[in-house]
Amino acid sequence: MKICYYPGCTLKTKAKELDRYARLSAEALGVTMEEIENWQCCGAVYPTARDEIATKLSAVRALDYAKHNGGKLLTLCSACHNVIKRVNDDMTNDENIRTKANNYLALDEAYAGETQVIHYLEMLRDIVGFDAIKEKVVNPIGKKIGAYYGCLLLRPGKVMAFDNPENPTIIEDFLQAIGATPVKYPMRNECCGAYVALKNENLPKERSKAIVKNAESHGAEMLVTACPLCLYNIQKNGGMPVVYFTELLAEALGVK
Amino acid sequence: MQKIGVFICWCGSNIAATVDVVRVAEEIKREPGVVYSADYQYMCSENGQQLIKNAIKEYGLTGIVIGSCSPRMHEATFRKAAESVGLNPYMVEVANLREQVSWIHKDKEEATEKALILVRTAIAKVRLNAPLKEGESPVVKRALVIGGGIAGIQAALDIAEAGYPVDIVEKNATIGGRMAQLDKTFPTLDCSACILTPKMVDCAQNEKIDILSYSEIEEVKGYVGNFSVKIRKKARYVDETKCTGCKICMTKCPSKKGLDEFNMNLKTRTAIHIPFAQAIPNVAVIDPEQCLKLKTGKCGICQKFCGAGAIDYTMKDSFIERQYGAIVVATGFKPIDLTAFNEYGYADNKDVVTSLELERLMNAAGPTNGVLLRPSDMTHPKVITFIQCVGSRDVSGCGKPYCSKICCMYTAKHAMLIREKYPDTEVHVFYIDVRTPGKNYDEFYRRAVEQYNVDYIKGMVGKVYNENGKLMVQGSDLLNNEQIVIPSDLVVLATAIEPEPSVRKIATLLTASIDTNNFLNESHPKLRPVESPTAGVYLAGVCQGPKDIPETVSQASACAAKVIGLLAKDKLKTNPCVASSNEMMCNGCSQCANVCAYGAITYVDKEFRLGGGKTEIRRVASVNPAVCQGCGACTVTCPSGAMDLSGFSSKQIMSEVEAICKK
Numbered sequence: 001m002k003i004c005y006y007p008g009c010t011l012k013t014k015a016k017e018l019d020r021y022a023r024l025s026a027e028a029l030g031v032t033m034e035e036i037e038n039w040q041c042c043g044a045v046y047p048t049a050r051d052e053i054a055t056k057l058s059a060v061r062a063l064d065y066a067k068h069n070g071g072k073l074l075t076l077c078s079a080c081h082n083v084i085k086r087v088n089d090d091m092t093n094d095e096n097i098r099t100k101a102n103n104y105l106a107l108d109e110a111y112a113g114e115t116q117v118i119h120y121l122e123m124l125r126d127i128v129g130f131d132a133i134k135e136k137v138v139n140p141i142g143k144k145i146g147a148y149y150g151c152l153l154l155r156p157g158k159v160m161a162f163d164n165p166e167n168p169t170i171i172e173d174f175l176q177a178i179g180a181t182p183v184k185y186p187m188r189n190e191c192c193g194a195y196v197a198l199k200n201e202n203l204p205k206e207r208s209k210a211i212v213k214n215a216e217s218h219g220a221e222m223l224v225t226a227c228p229l230c231l232y233n234i235q236k237n238g239g240m241p242v243v244y245f246t247e248l249l250a251e252a253l254g255v256k
Numbered sequence: 257m258q259k260i261g262v263f264i265c266w267c268g269s270n271i272a273a274t275v276d277v278v279r280v281a282e283e284i285k286r287e288p289g290v291v292y293s294a295d296y297q298y299m300c301s302e303n304g305q306q307l308i309k310n311a312i313k314e315y316g317l318t319g320i321v322i323g324s325c326s327p328r329m330h331e332a333t334f335r336k337a338a339e340s341v342g343l344n345p346y347m348v349e350v351a352n353l354r355e356q357v358s359w360i361h362k363d364k365e366e367a368t369e370k371a372l373i374l375v376r377t378a379i380a381k382v383r384l385n386a387p388l389k390e391g392e393s394p395v396v397k398r399a400l401v402i403g404g405g406i407a408g409i410q411a412a413l414d415i416a417e418a419g420y421p422v423d424i425v426e427k428n429a430t431i432g433g434r435m436a437q438l439d440k441t442f443p444t445l446d447c448s449a450c451i452l453t454p455k456m457v458d459c460a461q462n463e464k465i466d467i468l469s470y471s472e473i474e475e476v477k478g479y480v481g482n483f484s485v486k487i488r489k490k491a492r493y494v495d496e497t498k499c500t501g502c503k504i505c506m507t508k509c510p511s512k513k514g515l516d517e518f519n520m521n522l523k524t525r526t527a528i529h530i531p532f533a534q535a536i537p538n539v540a541v542i543d544p545e546q547c548l549k550l551k552t553g554k555c556g557i558c559q560k561f562c563g564a565g566a567i568d569y570t571m572k573d574s575f576i577e578r579q580y581g582a583i584v585v586a587t588g589f590k591p592i593d594l595t596a597f598n599e600y601g602y603a604d605n606k607d608v609v610t611s612l613e614l615e616r617l618m619n620a621a622g623p624t625n626g627v628l629l630r631p632s633d634m635t636h637p638k639v640i641t642f643i644q645c646v647g648s649r650d651v652s653g654c655g656k657p658y659c660s661k662i663c664c665m666y667t668a669k670h671a672m673l674i675r676e677k678y679p680d681t682e683v684h685v686f687y688i689d690v691r692t693p694g695k696n697y698d699e700f701y702r703r704a705v706e707q708y709n710v711d712y713i714k715g716m717v718g719k720v721y722n723e724n725g726k727l728m729v730q731g732s733d734l735l736n737n738e739q740i741v742i743p744s745d746l747v748v749l750a751t752a753i754e755p756e757p758s759v760r761k762i763a764t765l766l767t768a769s770i771d772t773n774n775f776l777n778e779s780h781p782k783l784r785p786v787e788s789p790t791a792g793v794y795l796a797g798v799c800q801g802p803k804d805i806p807e808t809v810s811q812a813s814a815c816a817a818k819v820i821g822l823l824a825k826d827k828l829k830t831n832p833c834v835a836s837s838n839e840m841m842c843n844g845c846s847q848c849a850n851v852c853a854y855g856a857i858t859y860v861d862k863e864f865r866l867g868g869g870k871t872e873i874r875r876v877a878s879v880n881p882a883v884c885q886g887c888g889a890c891t892v893t894c895p896s897g898a899m900d901l902s903g904f905s906s907k908q909i910m911s912e913v914e915a916i917c918k919k
Contacts, residue, residue: 185721187721190719213723214723217723217724
């Protein structure tokens with residue numbers, strides 16, 4: 001099957017592996033990720049100001065494109081997923097934002113949140129199925145791995161509707177499917193410090209260390225993540241190997 | 257033709273500021289049938305009522321319309337005034353110009369128009385009104401109390417004190433409720449059992465009180481003064497009249513792994529057991545889910561050892577039916593389920609406990625004999641962190657939007673007791689706000705802070721997790737504007753309380769209304785706080801809203817006063833606005849009986865003359881006016897239009913609709 005795919009800027013620069021292994025694995029699983037035309041930066045951070053419309057427009061453009069090309073938009077980067085999913089929620093439920101965004105864009109047909117935004121992990125779970133992945137694994141990973149969710153995939157919980165924000169399991173289920181031993185540790189949904197690194201280098205350092213320490217104390221040998229920024233912060237400060245989940249998937253499927 | 261008088265009330269500025277009351281009174285004079293119309297500042301005042309009375313006498317009014325506040329407020333006042341000068345009280349109609357007009361509209365012109373329409377509507381109805389006479393029904397001089405916690409116990413004792421018999425129906429094997437589980441009570445720190453158990457004993461010894469423990473309400477019929485209640489006495493497999501409470505069975509029972517509900521599952525108990533030492537009745541009960549004899553047929557040890565021969569494995573649920581004049585609901589509360597609160601790690605860590613569990617851990621009769629030990633390894637916790645508002649004041653959807661009201665005080669109590677008994681223990685409390693209004697309450701909390709050096713931290717906790725055996729409590733300290741992590745040995749969650757879930761079934765049986773949080777509604781939040789809107793049903797304790805023991809006891813006594821007032825009457829006046837069936841039109845289809853929530857409609861076979869000397873026997877509906885509550889459900893259901901409601905006939909309602917629609 002084919003599915004519209006929104007890669008985002010980071011996946012073209014610092015996080016090329018996240019993107020590359022995702023595409024290779026998807027092909028192996030029978031899914032073709034079709035990069036949408038003329039996508040623009042999602043804005044990276046969801047704007048919370050109630051009157052901020054312009055920075056949401058690029059997400060709406062991508063969503064509208066997907067609406068006319070299969071109705072689903074696949075995302076991979078946690079930050080892009082967060083922004084696009086939340087903007088889609090605005091377009092569905094916030095009349096003020098919907099009206100203004102449509103006035104700006106002057107589309108042939110107004111966009112009102114029709115597209116379904118799905119993250120790559122959700123695609124694996126709901127479209128491919130973890131059982132189907134399990135059958136295609138040729139190199140079981142066989143390591144004790146901690147899933148590091150960070151915040152952007154999970155919160156705000158009601159809008160993202162990704163998993164239980166306090167006790168998520170989707171990455172653990174994924175790890176199980178590729179033959180790894182998932183290590184559940186309490187701080188897997190804590191914030192790594194994110195962009196605060198620009199202002200206060202110390203804070204992400206402390207946070208990343210605390211996360212890694214907690215994962216270690218529960219027996220993890222390495223961490224996986226879906227977020228380039230989490231990977232950056234943990235890699236720089238944590239002192240434990242951390243990789244993108246797609247890399248492990250590609251390895252397990254023998255397409256790395 | 258009726259002679260109708262119209263009285264438009266200003267309600268001070270409540271109505272007059274938005275409705276041109278003078279214009280309404282003037283214009284309405286031109287309505288056919290209206291012979292008198294006036295406006296006045298406060299129609300409900302002594303002078304206002306006099307104005308009405310004088311007009312009735314002077315103009316010989318046969319019907320009156322008052323344009324004022326909601327009929328729920330003053331209909332009774334105006335009816336009484338009319339009656340005092342010889343006008344039938346059911347010839348009074350109220351047009352609601354306050355709640356339905358002035359309070360909800362801004363534009364005076366529009367509001368005045370609407371007021372005119374509503375007054376005309378009431379006039380249209382009163383034209384068709386007929387004098388009605390109230391009936392009488394006798395009062396059964398016995399009360400039912402549902403729930404045997406402190407609320408039910410207090411209500412029963414007070415009712416019995418006035419000389420009326422009262423039954424307590426308690427679903428558990430003993431009365432005592434939540435209060436029996438508590439260690440100490442705020443703000444005086446006296447032992448909960450020491451002040452509760454004498455009241456339990458009083459109940460048992462009072463010959464006016466009949467305790468039906470291990471029993472539940474099965475069915476309720478009837479109405480105020482005449483309830484008929486079917487009670488299920490659950491099989492306890494022990495004959496209450498024979499068991500002496502010697503507890504030999506408990507020492508012999510081989511099935512010892514049941515969870516002890518009284519100790520919040522922190523301890524195990526035998527299949528046959530007495531819930532706690534001071535249980536009333538002091539009679540054993542067998543848990544059928546756990547008893548080997550009942551489950552597999554093999555065992556029977558308790559029967560062999562019971563000297564009194566009280567054990568009966570063949571016992572079945574039995575039913576009794578009794579009549580009551582009044583019913584008190586006192587079904588109490590439970591702490592909310594914490595499965596939705598993964599952030600506090602309650603399910604994953606034995607040392608994260610609820611406050612009610614802590615009560616048992618501190619109680620001399622609890623699983624640790626009153627020595628504070630943490631459940632995981634039975635060691636003394638050195639650092640204890642309390643988290644308040646767990647599930648209370650929570651609009652996220654996981655918890656409850658309301659304040660549970662008791663948690664600030666009991667957390668201060670726990671903190672103080674721990675610091676007093678174990679001074680080397682560090683105690684932290686996370687709070688959103690500390691809410692301690694009440695006599696000697698804020699002083700109590702201040703003592704925890706100032707005298708016992710309990711560390712109160714303003715802020716919420718985002719996560720509790722286990723790291724190398726320590727519970728890391730991660731929260732924000734809002735006053736210092738920093739995130740903090742407190743490594744703790746024990747974490748106590750001040751868990752929100754909610755009404756005991758069985759209250760939903762009871763509310764349905766009683767047709768008592770319930771709010772979105774399952775609290776029973778009171779008739780008026782300020783002025784009728786212990787009465788349910790369903791006549792003859794009264795509310796005591798947390799089933800009505802969160803409250804502590806002093807408030808619960810006050811409300812229970814207030815309930816008792818209301819019940820005594822009701823039972824002291826020999827007869828009650830009944831509402832004459834009841835349904836009746838036109839037998840000539842009734843086809844006996846049963847639809848009215850199916851919708852009647854009060855069981856007021858039965859069917860009779862009646863002989864009708866067809867003319868030419870022929871007769872036929874037909875089945876027709878018959879309404880018992882003493883049971884009918886005048887809800888009108890049958891009148892709108894009846895396909896042949898045979899059912900009608902006195903005071904609210906279809907003709908009257910249609911004429912009101914016409915008046916509203918007329919331009």
